Amino acid sequence: MKRTFTLLVMLLAILQVATAQTHKCGQSAVIQNRIASLPEYEAAIAKTFDTARKNSFQKATSRSKQVLTVPVVVHVVYNTGVQNISDELIHSQIDVLNKDFQRLNSDAGDARDLFQGVTGNAEIQFVLADTDPDGNPTTGITRTETDVETFMDVEISFESILSATDSCGLDIADPATLNCIMEQVLGGALEDSAEEDGSMPMDNVKSSAKGGKDPWDTERYINLWVCNLNMNFQGQEMPAVMGFAYPPTDAPNWPEGAIPSNIKSVDGVVVHHEAFGVDNPNAGQVGGLFNKGRTCTHEMGHYFGLRHISGDGDCDSDDGITDTPAEVASQSAGDPTNQPSCEELHTLDTCPSDDLPDMYENFMSYNPEACQNLFTKEQVGIMRAMLEGPRSGLILQQLTSTHSTELDQALTLFPNPTSGEVNVQLTGYDLNDFELTIQNVMGQEVLSIPATRTIDLQNLEAGIYLVRLGNDKFSTTRKVSVL
Ligand SMILES: [Zn+2]
Structure with a gap:
């Protein structure tokens, strides 16, 4: 009995350290799950990306400078009072998106000189929708009270942690080990809880029938759900993922069955309520780590087709973008006790063979958000091509x-x-x-x-x-x- 108790405490400690130190974007786990249920999905994403890249190169010189406006609806789905975030916090988040996607962010000048030449302006303006799908006036914010305590409703078993420590090791002072443990534990838990169509518990926030809120027409609005994504382990609530988004797939160009049938009902961005907005007063366990609204900037990057600049792997993995240097994802961002300063990151170079240091400034990296301040020109090209292509339904509204x-x-x-x-x-x-x-x-x-x-x-x-x-x-x- 005593041994079991000790083991429980130890595993809990490992998981706590692991979750606390992991950057919490759920993108790769989410996509992997989707691919598991529909293998063609991976090719659909890749083809859409390749088309966008081709279009972006073609348009790089001819593209007219024009800010494109996209309507956003924020669905607040809350179980407790603190999860029912204020209008003010929502407005602060929209403001951050507008600054980051129009290169108006006050820290734009902090990008190191060697990267100033590749910084890009996406020229995307986010506005809270003023008309709902039925044509009625709206604030662009919906509020739904729910019985669902957390939409990260996954079962974490001792066995899964034990097996993760078997393959990842027990050196929990090492960020790579912790990340390995976390990815395995969480990835496994998501896999176990995924439904046949590939949808996961987190997707329930997008369904009124499942305690969430149905999306507005996902082709015409960016649906942004804010809810609780903490997971529960042995009665303790702990951070799991801060957000995730599905990448664009150019549906009309794909034969039936190549894209999950439910993509239209789950398309959009989900952000954990504690990571939403600027200086969220209810940031709880992640206070100080995700307080600049850049979780949402990062997830919006995914929504417009960007990948992590690490390519989610070693130095040979790639994000399909040539003006972002190779890197291995840094896990330093999520450690509240040991946040590196941006100056300390100057020397970070996880892939020395490409002659460039890690671009910790990039919104699609895993570095502290206080040090992030840019998208590159090519990243911007991809996002614009997606907006003018598979996501062009968003710009119909204004026309x-x-x-x-x-x-x-x-x-x-x-x-x-x-x-x-x-x-x-x-x-x-x-x-x-x-x-x-x-x-x-x-x-x-x-x-x-x-x-x-x-x-x-x-x-x-x-x-x-x-x-x-x-x-x-x-x-x-x-x-x-x-x-
Ligand atoms: Zn991400």
Whole structure:
């Protein structure tokens, strides 16, 4: 009995140290789970990324400078009063996103000289939505009380910790060992709790039926859920992941079944309530570590297709971006007792063979958020290409002030994607009452014709276009992919 008790205390201590020291982005664990249930998903992400990279290179010189505005809805899902975060805290988070994605952050100048040349401005403006999917005015914030104590509802077993220490070692003073233990324990727990469609307990926050809040149209809004993601181990609540997001997949270009059928209902960003906003007054166990709102910046980077600059592996792993140096993920960020100063990180170079030190300044690294201050030009190129491609539904809103949900439901366009003709089917309305306007994703009109049953797009360059069907009273806009 005594031995069991000692073992329990020891394992608890290991887990506590491990969780406290790990940067808590759940991206890789989440994606791995999704791939396990649908192997094609990995290829879908990779293809979307490659297309974005190609588009971003093509547009690097010709792209017009334009800030693109995206609507955000913040779903606060709370079980306790402190989880019901204030409007003020939410506004502070939106402010951080706007600064970080428009290079207006006050610490932008802190990037070391050798990286100043590659810093990029994503020119993305985040606004809380002012109109809900039904066309009603909104603050862009929803609040839902829930019985769910934590959405990181996973079972951590002693066996899993023991087996992790077997393969990772017991040197818990070593950050790499701790990270190894944590990834294995948490990864295993997530795997055990995943459902058949690949969704995990954390995805429950996205379902009203499961104690969370259903998303608003995930193609038109960035859904941002804030909730409790602490895990419970032997009655103790402890940090697990601070956030996660699904990367874009260019759905119209994929055969049926290649992308999880439920992606539309889970797409968006989830952030743990203690890591949300600036100087969160209820930061609890992670107080001081994630107080600059950059967990959300990082997760938004994932949402727009970026990977960790470490490539989640050794020096040979890559993030698909050439202007970020190779690195092995640093685990220093999560240690509250031993936070390195940014100056101390100057010499950090986990992959010396590439002649550049680690870019601890990068939002997609694992370093302390006080030292993070940049995206690179190529990262920005990827994010813009995603916004102008698979995420372009987000920029429809600003182009369609007279948007009609009824008209939306009455309209069918096929085939999509197309290499030429698109058929227009309209139920319950007279096509003759409408005009068709084709815009590129920058909002520039490329074609305007009276509405007809077929439209010919074969003279357009390959890419994403917005087909607007409307008149002076109401309209709807659809994304069409021209191959
Ligand atoms: Zn991450």
